[in-house]
Amino acid sequence: MQEQEFLQELKEIDLLQQALAILEWDSQTGMPDSASDYRSEVTSYLYGQYFEKKVGPKISEAITYFEAHPKELSEVGAAAFQLVKEEYELNHAVPNALMTEYSRATSKAHSAWQNARENKDFSLFREALAENIRLTKALIPYWRKDEKTAYDVLLNQYEPNMTTEILDQVFAKVREGILDIRQTLLEKGTEPRVDFLSRKMTEAQQRKFIVKVIQELGYDMERGRLDNTIHPFATGINHRDVRLTTRWNEHDFSMGIFGVIHEAGHGMYEQNIDEKFEYTPAHEGASMGIHESQSLFNEIIVGSNRDFWQKQYPYFQECAEGTFDDITFDEFYKALKRTRASLIRIEADSLTYVLHIIIRYEIEKMIFNGDVTVDELPQIWNEKYEEYLGVHPENDLEGILQDVHWSGGSFGYFPSYALGYMYAAQLYHAMQKDLDVNAVLASDDYSAIKNWLTTHIHRYGASKKPNQLILEATGEPLNPTYLLDYLRTIYFDVYQINE
Amino acid sequence: MQEQEFLQELKEIDLLQQALAILEWDSQTGMPDSASDYRSEVTSYLYGQYFEKKVGPKISEAITYFEAHPKELSEVGAAAFQLVKEEYELNHAVPNALMTEYSRATSKAHSAWQNARENKDFSLFREALAENIRLTKALIPYWRKDEKTAYDVLLNQYEPNMTTEILDQVFAKVREGILDIRQTLLEKGTEPRVDFLSRKMTEAQQRKFIVKVIQELGYDMERGRLDNTIHPFATGINHRDVRLTTRWNEHDFSMGIFGVIHEAGHGMYEQNIDEKFEYTPAHEGASMGIHESQSLFNEIIVGSNRDFWQKQYPYFQECAEGTFDDITFDEFYKALKRTRASLIRIEADSLTYVLHIIIRYEIEKMIFNGDVTVDELPQIWNEKYEEYLGVHPENDLEGILQDVHWSGGSFGYFPSYALGYMYAAQLYHAMQKDLDVNAVLASDDYSAIKNWLTTHIHRYGASKKPNQLILEATGEPLNPTYLLDYLRTIYFDVYQINE
Incomplete structure (x- = not known):
């Protein structure tokens, strides 16, 4: 051939x-x-x-x-x-009959999940979830190469070469670090004012602002577009056609604005994969975790940066046509970074988000490497939320029924989000050795940042594995310290803590 | 099987x-x-x-x-x-090699046509057009069933069972009738005032008006949408998803408004084909001519109707937010129906449009049934425009290079447009036996019109031939008298001629 x-x-x-x-x-x-x-x-x-x-x-x-x-x-x-x-x-190696059974089960489970959500009742999802788990456990031996545990097999499908051994250590450190930051904020911090965040900003005003910002960050609108949807996503059709979607809330501009900046990170990745890989499976992201690192670099690193916002705030005020004229830059910036524990993962802020993921990781590991029963899951879920975030779901919809992933059999996917956070902070740290990132974000020209990310991440597409990319880009393997350092700096500044 | x-x-x-x-x-x-x-x-x-x-x-x-x-x-x-x-x-029966040669030639001809347009020079298209004609002539014997002439073979591909014998008679009558109306308007008519047609009406204002109108006419927006494009079209993906497109000119509202009303006629046809034909080739229009009859019913019959506009004018004025408050309804209506000979088919008004088609029909017939050479075509074109419309192209772009059809090998397509005009008027005449159409268009409820068209045309899709549909819906074969009667009534009213 x-x-x-x-x-x-x-x-x-x-x-x-x-x-x-x-x-x-x-x-x-x-x-x-x-x-x-x-x-x-x-x-x-x-x-x-x-x-x-x-x-x-x-x-x-x-x-x-x-x-x-x-x-x-x-x-x-x-x-x-x-x-x-x-x-x-x-x-x-997977028998066709098993694969067919699995497809049928996940499709049935998706309906059961929707029904359970409408009724806020886990028991309506219980059986379908048990079946998804049973079939996934049946598939694991066929999928397994040399992974040490069953759950490692699942992890690897979304993040090649990632292991529970690594994640256990990393997550232990991150959990402790975040809880520590939260404790300090609670004891010594000053809550920022946030009342003005709900002032009306029209879709057109928000769009005008953010479309200029993402182009400045390096998203090429000539090879893309931005449309409205219910569940936002970015999609790379090919490198000349990479589309973003978002939803807007006229009384919560932060939803649309941070949503678009996030999707634009995915979009920039897809736009900048080396053309030579086009039409092959290498012309996509290296993993879910690496993809999230790019969207989160935009959302969490750039989007939390004081210099970036100081530069952008006058234009933001201009787009809002007077609505925020009485709000000082300092008030505005601090409000963006207010933190508060939430029940719902997708509504979480940048400090608490990873805790939501750790909860899911721990539960998934119990399901596949331990011997928990499906009936015990809602209680475990609620206890962990109490323990890590100090909140308690009133019903299953606010708890274990909130995510679509398990209904579709996507076990092992959740850690990607947390990896994205950690990779983003680690890349930021490495980038600072080459660039004065704050100075770039205070300037009129952000291109050095996009170029750095393209050079070290984007262009390779899936031709390198995530751990290889991170090692080569940052000089070391996954290290959660950078995320913790970053969160501490940002939130201590916002909450006015001097250590 | x-x-x-x-x-x-x-x-x-x-x-x-x-x-x-x-x-x-x-x-x-x-x-x-x-x-x-x-x-x-x-x-x-x-x-x-x-x-x-x-x-x-x-x-x-x-x-x-x-x-x-x-x-x-x-x-x-x-x-x-x-x-x-x-x-x-x-x-x-067509040899593969010939078909391949033909595809290659038409694709080459399309580029040549574009290049010739840019240079306003027919000689750059001459050779490619000659090749398209040569290959079409080579294909005709393979396509031919029992058609009497070579050009009949081409006609039949767009309008099954249509013949040059019928069209020769019909077009002779239509040409004479239109020239006669034009002569009378010139001699005895009073030109309406049209200056205000170029007043600014924003895209949003136009859209607000016309989207309400097409829904009243029966286009189901829940199973469709309206987007912007450069060359407007309607497309029926399936009967639950039938999309319209348009372009807008803020200083010529009639372009967008009549454009959308036209495309909505195509859309209503596609939305109302009987569902039982879905997923078969019967689930589409019966022919290009019948499809045009539906869009033109909206554009020319409804869109020329005094009662319709009298009812709609207050809402139009409201959408225009004061811009036309000084224009009486009579002035407004007459301006819409001003007629003037043009060089460009797609800019022609409803009185002169069919003459543009007759010119093309006569030339195509000469090409395939006669012995004209390609070199003679521009001069023939210009002479016919002089003779029928009294205008003379300054260059080939205003003349023979204006249409895309021949570059793609679509010979025999043009008559469909004229058939659409005649079918629409004939259907209108038949409809009046069952309904007082003017009264319906003066009322709040247009549904009787849509229902009549669905009963007699839409629902059959392509399961009946065009001539059968027209015969069954109107009780007689194609008869151009109704178009002439209709045009005479409309234009004599607008130009204030009492006979």
């Missing part, structure tokens, strides 16, 4: 994926709701074509051939081959 | 077509321009899949089988089978 033939097959798979991505984007932004049944007929059919090719004869032929003739592959071909092989090895 | 298997194959073809329709809509409404090369890779690939299935083994097997066992087909199956068979018979 010629490399060309292998790459052509990958290209056709990618073309189907691009079509599916447009259909998905359309269904979440513009499609009339009433058309959803008809649309799923289209996507199911195309997804079938896509999946058939991914596990088809051309791909297995390529695996056999290039395993024996690795030297016939170019740099791009080799990167693509590695990813194709990994995915093939992951799935080829 | 079971009917189910045949219908399943048609469904898969239709699903691919739906995906292609979304991709096309997206590329004309929202896609970043810079992504167009990448997008055409996706659409070429999917179009290849689509075409392969359409001429694939399942379809030829179905044709053989159901030709021998027609009684095994249901009503829907039989309607679909008829259309599939016609298309198969049209194309199956």
Whole structure:
């Protein structure tokens, strides 16, 4: 087999994926709701074509051939081959019947989850969740390579080479550090004023502000667009067409503004992957964790930076057409970084967010490496929220039913969000060795930051593993200290604590 | 073969077509321009899949089988089978090499046409056009069934069962009738005042007005949407998702408003085809001419109606927020129907439009049934414009280079537009036997009109031929008298001619 033939097959798979991505984007932004049944007929059919090719004869032929003739592959071909092989090895041993049962179960569980949410009653989801867990446990032996624990197998699907051994240590440190910061803020901090955050800012005013900001940060609007949706996301169709979506709240500008800045981080990553990888599986993010590190770099690092906001505040005030003229910059900045424990993960602030993830990580580990029963989960959930965040869900909707992930069988996904936080802070630390980041964010030209991220992360796409990227970009493996240092600096400043 | 298997194959073809329709809509409404090369890779690939299935083994097997066992087909199956068979018979005899040559030539001709337009120089398009004509002439013997002339073969591809014999008679009468009306207006008419038509009306104001109007006319916005584009169109993805597009000119509200009302006519047709035909080739318009009859019913019949505008004018004034408060209804209405000969077809008014089509029809007939050379065409074009419309193009861009059709090999398409005019007027005449159309348009409830069109036209989709639909809906075959009567009534009123 010629490399060309292998790459052509990958290209056709990618073309189907691009079509599916447009259909998905359309269904979440513009499609009339009433058309959803008809649309799923289209996507199911195309997804079938896509999946058939991914596990088809051309791909297995390529695996056999290039395993024996690795030297016939170019740099791009080799990167693509590695990813194709990994995915093939992951799935080829799984019996078809089990995979079908699993698909059916997750789709049923999604409906059960929705129903349970409407009734705020975990017992309506209980059985379906148990079935998802049972089937995932049945799949793990087929997926397993040399991972030490069952849960490591799941982790690896979202963050290659990540282990519970690493995460246990890292999360222990982060949990302790965050609880410590929270304790200090509580004892010695001064709560900032936040009343003006709910002043009305129209969608058009918010949009005007943030579209200018994300372009300054390096998102290329000529190769993208920004649309409204219910559950915001970014999607890279190809590197010339990378779309952002958001939702707006006219009485909480921070939702739309930080939402767009977050999605623009994902978008910049997709826009800046080296073109040579286009049409191969290397032309995507290295992992969920690395992808989140890019969105969170924008949201948490840039979006928490005092110099950045000092520079942007006059334009923000201008866009708001007088609404914030009586608010000083210092008041404005501090309000953005107020912290408060919440019950709901997606409403959490940057200090408490990772605690929500640690709770989920600990529970998932108990499910797959321990012997907890499904019936015990809501209580465990609530106890951990009490312990780590000091809040108590009034019902299951505010508790264990809040996330979609388990209904779809996505166990092991949650840690990606926390990894994104830690990677972002670690990258920021490394970046400061090359750049005076505060000075750049105080200036008219942010391009040095985007260039640094492109050089060290974006351009490689999935051709390097997350741990390799982080090691090469920062000179050390994952280290949670930088996140803790960063959070401490930001929040001690906002809460006026001098140590 | 079971009917189910045949219908399943048609469904898969239709699903691919739906995906292609979304991709096309997206590329004309929202896609970043810079992504167009990448997008055409996706659409070429999917179009290849689509075409392969359409001429694939399942379809030829179905044709053989159901030709021998027609009684095994249901009503829907039989309607679909008829259309599939016609298309198969049209194309199956064409040698692949010829088809490939033709595709290549038309794609080359499109670039040549664009280049010629930029230089306003027909000689740059001459050779490519000659090649398109040569290859079309080579294809005609393969396409030909029992049509009397070569040009009839082309006509039939857009308007089944239409002949030059019919069109020669019809167009002779229409041409004479329109020239006669124009002569009378010139001699005895009073030109209406039109200066205020260019007053500024913002996109938002225009949109507010017309979106309400098209919903009143029966376009279901819950199963559709309206987006901005450069070359307006309507697209029926499926009957729950039928989208309109338009362009706006803030200093010529009539462009956007009549544009949207026109596209909504196409949209209503697509929304109201009987659901039972969904996923088959019967779930589309009966022909280009019938489709145009629906858009033109909205644009020319409803959109020229004095009672309709009298009812709508206060709301129009309200949407324009004072801009037209000094304009009486009579002044407003008359301005909308001012007529003036133009050089450009797509800028023509409702009285002169059909003359533009007749010119093209006569030239196309000369090309395929006569022995005109390509070099003679620009002069013939200009002479006909002088003769029929009294205007003379200053250059080829204002003349023979204005339309895209010939560059794509779409010879025989133009008459559809004129048929749409005549069908619309004939349907209006028939409708008046059942309804007092003026009274309906003066009322708050237009639904009787939509219901009449759905009963007589929309619901059948392509399951009946255009001539059959017109005969059954109006009790007689195509008759151009109704268009002439209608135009005479409208324009004599506007130009204050009492006969």
